Amino acid sequence: xxxxxxLGTSAVKTVLVDDAQRVIASESRPLAxxxxxxxxxxxxxxQWIDATFATLDALKxxxxxxxxxxxxxxxxxxxxxxxxxxASSRPLRPCILWNDGRSAAxxxxxxxxxxxxxxxxxxxxxxxxxxxxxxxIATHEPEIFAATKLVLLPKAYLxxxxxxxxxxxxSDASGSLWLDAARRDWSDAALAATGLTREHMPRxxxxxxxxxxxxxxLARRWGMTRQPIxxxxxxxxxxxxxxxxxxxxxxxxxxxxxxxxxxxPTNRIAANPDRVVHTFxxxxxxxxIQAGAILSAASCLAWAARLFGVTEAELLAPLGARPQAPxxxxxxxxxxxxxxxxxxxxxxxxxxxxxxxxxxxxIVQAVLEGVAFALADCRDALADAGIALAEADVIGGGxxxxxxxxxLANVLNVxxxxxxxGETGAAFGAARLGRLxxxxxxITAVCTRxxxxxxxxxxxxxxxxxxxxxxxxxxLYRPRH
Numbered sequence: 001x002x003x004x005x006x007l008g009t010s011a012v013k014t015v016l017v018d019d020a021q022r023v024i025a026s027e028s029r030p031l032a033x034x035x036x037x038x039x040x041x042x043x044x045x046x047q048w049i050d051a052t053f054a055t056l057d058a059l060k061x062x063x064x065x066x067x068x069x070x071x072x073x074x075x076x077x078x079x080x081x082x083x084x085x086x087a088s089s090r091p092l093r094p095c096i097l098w099n100d101g102r103s104a105a106x107x108x109x110x111x112x113x114x115x116x117x118x119x120x121x122x123x124x125x126x127x128x129x130x131x132x133x134x135x136x137i138a139t140h141e142p143e144i145f146a147a148t149k150l151v152l153l154p155k156a157y158l159x160x161x162x163x164x165x166x167x168x169x170x171s172d173a174s175g176s177l178w179l180d181a182a183r184r185d186w187s188d189a190a191l192a193a194t195g196l197t198r199e200h201m202p203r204x205x206x207x208x209x210x211x212x213x214x215x216x217x218l219a220r221r222w223g224m225t226r227q228p229i230x231x232x233x234x235x236x237x238x239x240x241x242x243x244x245x246x247x248x249x250x251x252x253x254x255x256x257x258x259x260x261x262x263x264x265p266t267n268r269i270a271a272n273p274d275r276v277v278h279t280f281x282x283x284x285x286x287x288x289i290q291a292g293a294i295l296s297a298a299s300c301l302a303w304a305a306r307l308f309g310v311t312e313a314e315l316l317a318p319l320g321a322r323p324q325a326p327x328x329x330x331x332x333x334x335x336x337x338x339x340x341x342x343x344x345x346x347x348x349x350x351x352x353x354x355x356x357x358x359x360x361x362x363i364v365q366a367v368l369e370g371v372a373f374a375l376a377d378c379r380d381a382l383a384d385a386g387i388a389l390a391e392a393d394v395i396g397g398g399x400x401x402x403x404x405x406x407x408l409a410n411v412l413n414v415x416x417x418x419x420x421x422g423e424t425g426a427a428f429g430a431a432r433l434g435r436l437x438x439x440x441x442x443i444t445a446v447c448t449r450x451x452x453x454x455x456x457x458x459x460x461x462x463x464x465x466x467x468x469x470x471x472x473x474x475x476l477y478r479p480r481h
Contacts, residue, residue: 001016001017001018001019001024001066001067001069001070001071002016002017002018002070002071002072002073002074002431002432002434002435002438003015003016003017003056003067003070003072003073003074003228003431003434004017004073004074004076004239004426004427004428004429004430004431004432004433004434005052005055005073005074005075005076005158005427005430006075006076006077006236006239006426006427006430007048007052007075007076007077007078007154007155007158008031008077008078008236008257008258008426009031009033009043009078009097009098009099009257009258009259010030010031010033010258010299011028011029011030011031011051012028012029012031012048012051012052012054012055013026013027013028013055013426013427014026014027014028014052014055014056014059014427015427015428015431016059016063016066016067016070016431017428017431017432017435018066021432021446021448023428024063024066025059025062025063025066026427027054027055027056027058027059028055029050029051029052029054029055030051031043031047031048031051032047033097034094039100039101039102039336039337039345039346040096040100040101040102041096041097041099041100041336042094042095042096042097042100043081043094043095043097043154044091044094044095045083045091045094045095045154045157046091048154048157048158049158049161052158052162056222057222059222060222060223064223067222067223067224068222068223068224068225069224069225070224070228071226071228071229071434071435071438072228072229072230072231072434072435072437072438072439073162073214073228073229073230073231073434074230074231074233074234074239074429074430074431074432074433074434074435074437075155075158075159075230075231075233075234075430076155076233076234076235076236076239076240076426076427076429076430077153077154077155077156077158077172077233077235077236078097078098078154078155078235078236079098079153079172079175079235079236079237080097080098080128080129080130080153080175080176081095081096081097081098081130081153081154082095082096082130082133082134082137082151083095083151083152083153083154083156083157084137084144084148084150084151085148085149085150085151085152085157086147086148086149087147087149089150089160089166091157092144092147092148093141093144095154095157096133096136096137098128098175098259099128099259099295099296099336099337100127100128100133101127101128101336101337101345101346102127102133102136103127103132103133103135103136104127104132104345104346106127106132106133106135106136106139107125107126107127107132108125109135110125110131110132110135110177110193110194111124111125113193114189114190114193116189117177117190117193118271118273120180120181120182120187120189120190121174121177121178121179121180121181121187121190121279122174122181122182122269122271122273122278122279122288123177123181123271123273123278123279124273124274124276124343125177126276126339126343126345127337127345128295128339128345129175129176129177130151130153130175130176130177130178131176131177131178131190131193131194132177134148134151134194134195134196135194135195138194138195145195148200149199149200150166150200150201150202151196151200151201152166152168152202153168153172153173153175153176153235155172155233155235156168156172156202159211159212159230159233162214162215162218162230163211163212163213163214163215163230164212164215165203165211165212166202166203167202167203167204167205167211167212167232168201168202168203168204168205168232169204169205169206169207169211169231169232169233169234169235169283170184170204170205170206170207170232170281171207171234171235171238171239171280171281171282171283171289172233172234172235172238173186173204173281174235174279174280174281175235175278175280177190178190178191178194178196178201179281181269181271181279181280181281181288182269184204184206184281185204186198186201186204205232206232206283206284206285207231207232207233207234207238207239207242207282207283207284207433208231208232208283208284208285208433208436208437208443209231209232209437210229210230210231210232210437210438211229211230211231211232211233211437212229212230213227213228213229213230214227214228214230215227228434228438229434229437229438230434230437231430231433231434231436231437232283232433232437233283233430233433233434234283234429234430234433235280235283236255236257236426237255237261237263237280237289237291237426238280238281238282238283238289238429239283239425239426239427239429239430239433240253240255240395240396240425240426240429241253241263241265241282241283241289241429242283242284242429242430242432242433242447243395243425243426243427243428243429243430243432243450244393244395244419244425244429244449244450245447245448245449245450246263246265246393246449247265247282247284247287247443247444247447248265248267248287249264249265249266249267250390251264251265251393251449252264252387252389252390252391252392252393253392253393253394253395254375254392254393254394254395254396254408254416255297255394255395255396256297256298256371256394256395256396256397256398256399256404257297257298257396257397257398258296258297258298258299259293259294259295259296259297259299260293260294260296260297260298260371260374260375260396260398261291261292261293261294261378262291262292262375262378262379262382262389262392263289263290263291264289264290264291264382264387264389265282265287265288265289266287266288266289266290266387267286267287267288268288269288269290270288270290270385270386270387271290271385272290272381272382272384272385275340275341275381275384275385276292276293276339276340276341276342276343276381277290277291277292277340277381277382277384277385278290278291278292278293278339278340283429283433284443284447290382290385290387291340291378292339292340292341292375292377292378292379292381292382293339293340293378294333294338294339294340294371294374294375294377294378295334295335295336295337295338295339296333296334296335296336296349296371297333297371297396297398298396298397298398299335299336300331300333300335300349300367300370300371301315301316301364301367301368301398303335303367304363304364304367308360315360315364316364316401316403316404318360318361319361319364319365319403320403321402321403321406322402322403322406323365323369323403323406323407323410323462324462325462325465326369326462326465326466326469327362327363327365327366327369328353328355328358328362329351329352329353329354329358329362329363329365329366330350330351330352330353330366330369330370330469330472330473330476331349331350331351331352331363331366331367331369331370332347332349332350332352332370332473332476332477333349333367333370333371333374334347334348334349334350334477335348335349338374340377340378340381341377341378341380341381342477342479344479346479347477347478347479349370350476351363351366352476353366365407368401368403368404368407369407369411369466370473371398371404372404372407372408372411372412372466373411373469373470373473373474375408375411375412376411376412376470377474379412389412389414390414391414391415391416391417392408392412392414392415392416392417393416393417393418393419393452394408394416394417394418395419395425395426396425399418399419402418402454402456405418405454405456406456408456409456409457409458410458410459410462410463410465410466411463411466411470412458413458413463413466413467414458415455415456415457415458416455416456417452417454417455417456418452418453418454418455418456419450419451419452419453420450420451420453432446432447
């Protein structure tokens with residue numbers, strides 16, 4: 001038995017997977033985000049621990065025998081968050097999250113201090129990444145910066161609590177702007193540019209490698225017969241790639257979670273930081289992931305549901321199975337700023353084309369189309385890096401909506417494939433990494449592709465209609481800086 005724990009933005013999801021790679025049980029607990037002011041997003045690390053422990057306590061209550069047999073644990077997590085710890089490994093302040101935009105000015109400072117940033121990290125300095133957040137802390141909360149002895153990404157903090165050791169995997173670390181992406185090691189020059197050293201960083205391992213073991217007292221709490229090995233794990237998107245077997249070039253996929261991304265595994269770095277393409281190490285050795293990222297995806301649908309006072313399912317049900325024509329309304333999904341291709345944390349969303357005849361369905365369809373158009377921007381940015389999209393699999397909570405996947409197929413004009421259980425892809429991928437850390441099996445033997453349960457083919461006429469709308473949609477973007 002193996003556990004996969006995904007520390008997401010909106011929830012912690014834990015899955016229990018058997019030797020045949022069947023999900024035996026799963027538990028989820030919600031997480032709350034605070035916004036002290038516009039563009040600021042934070043979470044209390046204590047709730048990550050409470051939510052994770054609650055999922056494991058629930059699994060013990062419902063599947064005690066299976067949980068007792070767990071041999072390995074894999075962790076997946078939201079990327080880029082800055083968790084600052086004191087000399088006693090206690091958090092000094094709430095974690096500044098991946099979608100926080102406060103450090104835009106610090107990004108410019110960082111690139112001036114370290115001109116090799118693009119070449120070494122494969123990324124552009126953006127407010128969502130971890131390093132600029134530390135510069136912001138140094139300027140605005142100098143007493144916190146002075147007291148900081150360890151900087152951890154969210155899942156590394158969870159691992160510290162579970163094991164007592166500060167360890168990070170290279171995929172998550174590559175979203176910090178402190179990693180040399182080619183060498184898969186911390187960059188001393190990057191750390192120096194933010195006033196830090198390797199002493200502030202956790203030890204690095206590959207995602208499928210054994211990293212540490214679960215604390216004995218926690219193994220006893222959950223009735224485990226031995227202390228399970230904890231793997232290096234992965235950032236949420238690399239873990240999702242492992243979960244669907246996207247471990248080789250030519251296996252592009254879309255993540256439709258709170259945020260969104262179009263990702264392509266590569267066996268070489270194909271960086272395009274000028275178009276805000278992200279370069280991450282994959283969770284498996286000698287592989288990388290190139291990604292276009294958008295800050296709001298399924299969270300846009302959640303926003304619309306709150307706006308209309310209904311559930312997301314109630315919003316989607318009247319739309320039917322597939323779109324018949326583009327909505328007359330246009331939506332920019334920049335509710336928390338945007339990354340690819342704009343790198344603009346200050347931009348905000350927009351509904352355009354409203355009239356007396358506009359109804360709820362038109363607005364909801366526009367929200368889904370706006371996210372799809374933003375992913376078309378990601379597609380084009382990846383194409384500029386030499387990565388062409390021929391088809392794509394979809395994971396994340398948004399993959400549950402057939403209508404949305406039909407929209408994506410026509411906007412991107414490629415076949416879109418859905419898996420059963422695709423919304424738990426990151427947690428399942430983490431469980432696979434936990435298994436690899438225990439067994440040492442061949443990666444290709446474990447990270448197989450699940451069966452596609454449905455394919456959404458583009459309709460030529462509708463795809464043409466969306467292609468005609470895309471330039472006008474892009475013209476709606478107006479930078480605020």
